[in-house]
Amino acid sequence: MIKQVTLKSHSGNEVKIGGNAPVSIQSMCCTDTNDIRATIDQIHDLENIGCEIVRVSVYDMECAKALNEIVKNIDIPLVADIHFDHKLAIASIENGASKIRINPGNIGSKEKVKELVLVAKEHNTPIRIGVNGGSLDKKILAKYGGVTAEGMLQSAKEHIDILEDLDFTDIVVSLKASTVPMTVKANRMFREKYDYPLHLGVTEAGFGEDGVVKSSVGIGSLLLDGIGETIRVSLTGNPLNEIYAAKHILRAVGIQNDYINFVSCPTCARTSMNVEAVAKALKEKYKYCKSPLTVAVMGCVVNGPGEAKEADIGVAGGKDSSAIFKKGKLYKTVKNEEILDILSQEIDTMIRG
Numbered sequence: 001m002i003k004q005v006t007l008k009s010h011s012g013n014e015v016k017i018g019g020n021a022p023v024s025i026q027s028m029c030c031t032d033t034n035d036i037r038a039t040i041d042q043i044h045d046l047e048n049i050g051c052e053i054v055r056v057s058v059y060d061m062e063c064a065k066a067l068n069e070i071v072k073n074i075d076i077p078l079v080a081d082i083h084f085d086h087k088l089a090i091a092s093i094e095n096g097a098s099k100i101r102i103n104p105g106n107i108g109s110k111e112k113v114k115e116l117v118l119v120a121k122e123h124n125t126p127i128r129i130g131v132n133g134g135s136l137d138k139k140i141l142a143k144y145g146g147v148t149a150e151g152m153l154q155s156a157k158e159h160i161d162i163l164e165d166l167d168f169t170d171i172v173v174s175l176k177a178s179t180v181p182m183t184v185k186a187n188r189m190f191r192e193k194y195d196y197p198l199h200l201g202v203t204e205a206g207f208g209e210d211g212v213v214k215s216s217v218g219i220g221s222l223l224l225d226g227i228g229e230t231i232r233v234s235l236t237g238n239p240l241n242e243i244y245a246a247k248h249i250l251r252a253v254g255i256q257n258d259y260i261n262f263v264s265c266p267t268c269a270r271t272s273m274n275v276e277a278v279a280k281a282l283k284e285k286y287k288y289c290k291s292p293l294t295v296a297v298m299g300c301v302v303n304g305p306g307e308a309k310e311a312d313i314g315v316a317g318g319k320d321s322s323a324i325f326k327k328g329k330l331y332k333t334v335k336n337e338e339i340l341d342i343l344s345q346e347i348d349t350m351i352r353g
Contacts, residue, residue, distance in 0.1 A: 002195050002229060005126040005170050007053060007077035007098040015052050015077050017172055018197030018229045023255055025246045026199070026232040027239040028055040028081070033063040036070055042239070043074045049243050049288045053230065055079040055101065064091035071096035079128070086112040090119045099172070101128040103135055110162055117166045126170040127163065131155045131186075132203055133177035147177065149186035156190060171196045172230070176203035180218040187222050197229035198222075207236040212245045216252070223253045244287060260286045260347075263307055263314070264297040271299035273317035273336045281340055282347070291351045295343070296325075313346050315339055 004019030015024055027046050031038040033056045043054050058064050058080045071078050077098030082089040086107055089100045100120065107113065120127055133147045136155055144151035152175045163171055173196050175186040183202050190198065202218040215233040222228050233245040250256035264279040265271070279297040286295075296314030298304030304316030308325035316323045322339055324331045326346065334342050 002197055003169070003171075005099075005172055005197060007079075007126065008124075009075055009077045009098060010071040010096055011075045013075055013077070017199075021229070023223065023228060023250060024052040024230040025050060025243060025250070026053040026055060026079075026230055027051045027242045027246075028057075028232065028234075030237075030239055031056075033057055033059075033066050033070075036066050039066070039070055040073045043070070043076070043078075045240060046243060047074065047076055049240060050247060050290075051076065051243050053077050053079060053098075055081050055232075057081045058088050058092050059083075061088065061091060064088050064095055067092055067095040067097055071098075081130075082107070086116045089116050093119050093123050093125045097125065099126045099128060101130045101174075103130050103132060113159075113162050114166055117163065117168045120170070121168065124170070126172060127168070128172040128174060128199060129156055129159045129163075130199075131159075131173070131175045133179075133182060134203070147182070149175075149177075149182050149189060152177065152182070152186040153189050153193075157193075160194070160196070169196075172199050173197070174199035174201065176201050176234075178202065178204045180214055180221075183218045184221055187227055188225065191225075191227045198227060199230045199232065200228040201232045201234050203234055211235040215245060216249050220249050220253050223249070223255060257292050258290050260289055260291055261294045262297070263294060263311060265299050265303065265307075267299050270302060271317065272319045273299055273315075273322055273339065275299040275317065278315070278340050278343070282343060285344065286347065289351065293347065293350060295347060297343075312350060313343065315343060 002018040005017050007015045029039055029042050031042050033039055054076055079099040079101050080092035080097040081101045083103055131152050136151055140151045140154055156173055177183045200219045200222055202215050219231050231246055233242040235242050247259055262283050267275050275297055294311040296307045296311035298307050299317040308314030308316045309328045313326050321333050321335050323333050
């Protein structure tokens with residue numbers, strides 16, 4: 001059984017990581033933490049579309065103090081991201097952070113970690129050991145001849161040993177590299193040795209489709225192995241895109257089914273309706289809608305009727321008119337120019353129950 005940690009928000013909400021808890025979705029603000037209003041607004045935007053844990057960068061003492069006001073105005077747990085200075089981690093806990101993320105490659109001596117642990121114990125604040133391939137300790141790089149999965153595991157082990165020696169086990173671990181194979185290998189190796197909950201992600205995955213693909217392959221393959229308790233899709237740009245991508249990964253591996261699942265054909269010469277336009281419009285309209293529906297948009301009569309029947313609602317395209325199926329039965333035949341409006345109306349009705 002994977003160990004479990006609990007993150008508590010200032011408002012009283014809890015998110016459990018590990019144990020039998022569902023895989024949770026995280027993101028990280030791209031606002032300046034010292035801009036309290038902008039940070040709160042971005043967190044609200046993330047909350048509204050399904051973010052369950054949010055991380056902010058704490059790069060100076062003013063950022064740590066800003067957390068005091070930020071946590072009072074949000075409903076999800078906040079993680080303080082710390083590099084180089086353990087005093088910032090301590091101040092972040094004292095100002096309401098639900099969890100601390102530290103990088104063992106740059107946080108400092110064991111004595112500094114001990115100071116942090118004493119405060120974390122006092123406030124029941126979990127610590128995430130965040131191992132990144134790009135910031136491994138020089139001794140580890142020399143030992144393993146550069147960045148390797150084995151070196152990442154060694155980095156995590158050394159810091160886990162320190163925390164365990166201090167009788168602290170309220171731990172989450174992440175092992176992230178910018179390449180998928182190394183990330184996957186490091187996490188698989190870790191799970192063979194430890195039962196601490198894992199935060200999954202491919203670090204610096206990139207922008208747009210490149211980042212989504214790398215994250216999907218890396219995170220998805222580990223989740224299919226039963227590895228991983230919380231995820232973050234690291235994308236350049238608006239963090240709201242990370243939530244959307246994370247949901248798709250969880251749906252694709254069969255973990256999350258409380259958002260609409262869209263099925264659409266790739267189209268071919270037999271396609272007799274504008275599948276792409278209809279599917280794109282429906283996906284955009286309902287992409288954040290919480291409802292366990294399956295909607296099929298199929299362009300011809302080969303696989304169309306079968307897929308549409310299997311969906312909660314779907315369309316099988318014809319030359320001038322198309323068949324809409326609902327709950328496995330033919331519902332009505334409509335003109336092709338009416339498909340989007342009719343499907344939208346029916347989906348709205350089904351969502352309302």
